[in-house]
Amino acid sequence: MAEQALIIDGKAAAASLRAEIGLEVAAIKARRGLVPGLHVVLVGDDPASRVYVASKEKLAAEIGMSSVAHRLPAETSEAELLAKLAELNADDSVDGILVQLPLPKHIDTGRVIDAIDPAKDVDGLHPINAGRLAGGKPGLVPCTPLGSMLLVKSVLPSLSGLEAVVVGRSELVGRPVAQLLLQADCTVTIAHSRTRDLAATCRRADILIAAVGRPGLVKGDWIKPGATVIDVGINRLPDGKLTGDVDFAEAVKVAGAITPVPGGVGPMTIACLLRNTLTAFHARRG
Numbered sequence: 091m092a093e094q095a096l097i098i099d100g101k102a103a104a105a106s107l108r109a110e111i112g113l114e115v116a117a118i119k120a121r122r123g124l125v126p127g128l129h130v131v132l133v134g135d136d137p138a139s140r141v142y143v144a145s146k147e148k149l150a151a152e153i154g155m156s157s158v159a160h161r162l163p164a165e166t167s168e169a170e171l172l173a174k175l176a177e178l179n180a181d182d183s184v185d186g187i188l189v190q191l192p193l194p195k196h197i198d199t200g201r202v203i204d205a206i207d208p209a210k211d212v213d214g215l216h217p218i219n220a221g222r223l224a225g226g227k228p229g230l231v232p233c234t235p236l237g238s239m240l241l242v243k244s245v246l247p248s249l250s251g252l253e254a255v256v257v258g259r260s261e262l263v264g265r266p267v268a269q270l271l272l273q274a275d276c277t278v279t280i281a282h283s284r285t286r287d288l289a290a291t292c293r294r295a296d297i298l299i300a301a302v303g304r305p306g307l308v309k310g311d312w313i314k315p316g317a318t319v320i321d322v323g324i325n326r327l328p329d330g331k332l333t334g335d336v337d338f339a340e341a342v343k344v345a346g347a348i349t350p351v352p353g354g355v356g357p358m359t360i361a362c363l364l365r366n367t368l369t370a371f372h373a374r375r376g
């Protein structure tokens with residue numbers, strides 16, 4: 091069988107989503123003279139984080155959104171970071187706040203996330219937003235899960251009744267994407283490192299979401315023929331190349347549609363961050 095899966099173009103989907111957001115930003119500017127503002131807080135000088143933050147700034151600027159990066163030294167104390175967040179929470183021109191993770195070890199990440207105004211929490215990580223998502227209520231939804239769902243919906247007309255398997259149970263991706271799949275009426279299984287037969291569990295999936303951070307973990311024979319495979323893993327190999335959690339070369343021969351790494355979920359994550367900033371703007375400023 092010489093068939094090959096449809097390769098889902100996350101880069102193109104993200105570009106068109108950003109263009110849409112850009113139009114809305116322009117309309118807000120023209121009608122009301124307001125510019126939605128995204129603020130990214132970066133503590134320390136992790137090289138990967140610097141690259142991500144620069145990319146967020148560039149893409150925000152491209153669509154006419156205001157974006158401010160607050161670069162704080164690695165020695166910043168937790169109290170200083172909390173003070174910075176209090177300042178951003180109080181500033182009406184700040185629509186979205188994202189604290190780049192991971193934070194230096196001397197800072198308690200949970201305490202920091204808890205200090206972000208839930209209405210400005212464009213990462214969707216505040217317990218209020220996580221709770222709203224779990225309750226099926228409107229709120230800010232984490233960007234990677236949101237982007238993953240948009241890609242799934244770009245290839246599947248209806249998700250109702252489909253078997254979805256999420257590999258990974260992180261707060262950032264696994265748990266929230268499972269909630270979104272459930273909201274879309276999928277039958278959802280959350281698998282993880284203790285799952286007894288991971289391969290057999292994955293083989294049940296019409297929609298397989300791999301979000302564990304283990305390069306090439308998901309093999310071709312773990313995939314149900316024709317399934318939609320969303321690879322959330324972005325793993326840096328020793329040679330510097332990026333690779334996903336799915337063995338792409340094998341999987342592309344079995345799946346119906348699959349996201350590549352790079353060029354899949356990653357670009358959608360940033361586009362959804364911009365979208366969340368706009369959502370936060372509308373919810374707070376009307």
Ligand SMILES: Nc1nc(=O)c2c([nH]1)NC[C@@H]1CN(c3ccc(C(=O)N[C@@H](CCC(=O)O)C(=O)O)cc3)C=[N+]21
Nearest residue numbers: 188189190191192213324352353354355356357359360
């Ligand atoms: N508070 C917080 N929220 C985040 O959402 C967050 C974070 N911290 N810390 C780091 C991770 C990682 N992350 C990525 C986003 C886009 C790409 C992306 O666009 N990747 C490109 C490739 C980029 C390259 O070539 O390096 C792609 O997959 O095609 C990757 C990684 C967001 N994160």
